[in-house]
Amino acid sequence: MTAPERTLDLVVTARREEAEGVVSLTLARPDGGPLPDWTPGAHLDLLLGDGLERQYSLCGDPAEGAAWTVAVLREPGGRGGSVRVHDALRPGTGVRVRGPRNHFALLPAPQYLFVAGGVGITPLVPMLAAAEAAGADWTLLYVGRSRATMAFAGELAERYGPRVLLRPRDEHGRPDLAAHLDALGERAEVYCCGPRPLLEAVEQHCERTGRPPARVERFQPREAAAAGADRPFTLVLARSGLTLTVPADASVLQTLRGAGVDVLYSCEQGTCGTCETDVLEGRPEHRDSLLTEAERAESASMMVCVSRCLGERLVLDL
Ligand code: FES
Structure with a gap:
């Protein structure tokens, strides 16, 4: 599954505040020409200069062949990538990208549970459209600190109605992940993206109950198992x-x-x-x-x- 790699020089054509601390950026070729195809779950590397590179999921519509959209949470305590994106990328700014690459592809299934935590909604947005177009039975469980921090929440709820369960923690407390997972049929697929504790809670419940493993997208490494000293x-x-x-x-x-x-x-x-x-x-x-x-x-x-x-x-x- 070695991925094709390409580098493209694009330009920011639009920037929108999607939620508290989250901006979306639309990227296109300077000549407006077509961009390579991608599938839901794919991400891009933004090459931000000085060796700084960050991965962001594509969250637009794959059928929109001349524009890519990513959404980025500003993380002031992070390693500098998201702050650079927020501060430096404005409409008209050039940005070099590599990819897209997909390690989180949507497999065909009759039923899906999508679980998003915060900005982890981004790779799931095009998946919801694909699941809907395929006529699948799907539910999105979307958790966040508060409604104001949850990008795309309003438009997803409006587009898909009761399939979208918005669960801001300040209104609903912690979500009952177990109840949602236990209600799934045997052939359902679970896709999850968000902070590490959320991914681990979903993975651990699947493991405990003998469900097939959830498919997860990580932007932080897994907790490393304690390993012995490395050998040559x-x-x-x-x-x-x-x-x-x-x-x-x-x-x-x-x-x-x-x-x-x-x-x-x-x-x-x-x-x-x-x-x-x-x-x-x-x-x-x-x-x-x-x-x-x-x-x-x-x-x-x-x-x-x-x-x-x-x-x-x-x-x-x-
Ligand atoms: S450089 Fe990212 S997985 Fe190795």
Whole structure:
């Protein structure tokens, strides 16, 4: 599932306040020409200068071929990306983007539960339209601190009526996730995006009750399991014929870059998928927050920014 990568120089054509602290930006080619196709759940890397890159989900309509929309929550205590977006990107500003890339694709199903926390609504917006167009039975459970902080809440409620359950915490308290999950049919799919505690609550309930795992989109890494000390291992690059040693105190990505091997990367936290690399031999120790259990078991690829090796040797398709 190695994704196609492309970089485009776009321009901001519109900026809207969607909720307290959330702005949406519409991006287009300077000549108004068509943009590459994308599917619900896809995200873009915004390349913000000085090496700052951030991933944002596309939240517009995939049929709108000449414009992309992202929505960004200003996080003053964050690592600087969202503040740069809010302060620097205005109508007329140029911005370089990479992608789109989709690690959160909507699979066909007769029934869906979409669970959004705060700005985690963004990848779900186009999914709701797709589920509706497919005639699926779906519900959106949308939680947030207060109504004023919940982007797109009003327009979603207006467009879809009772399928949209808005649950601002200051009015409703904590949502009863278990009741919503337990009411689903066996073939239902659960899609969830939001803060880590919400994702973990959904995942843990699915696991406890034997439901198939929920599909989640993370922009923060999973809580890392306590691991022993990292060990060195051998890395063989099949296409370039190089053999390298990954030391205990460096990542595969750092080792590759140190050897002058060109690998695309962005988040360096195992959440964006940019550095996904095909594995030809050996057993990766997956530490990313993207691959499903089935993909981990298959180990056809790994995120070289965080994942290591369970044995002595890995062979990569590089
Ligand atoms: S750089 Fe983002 S997953 Fe590796």
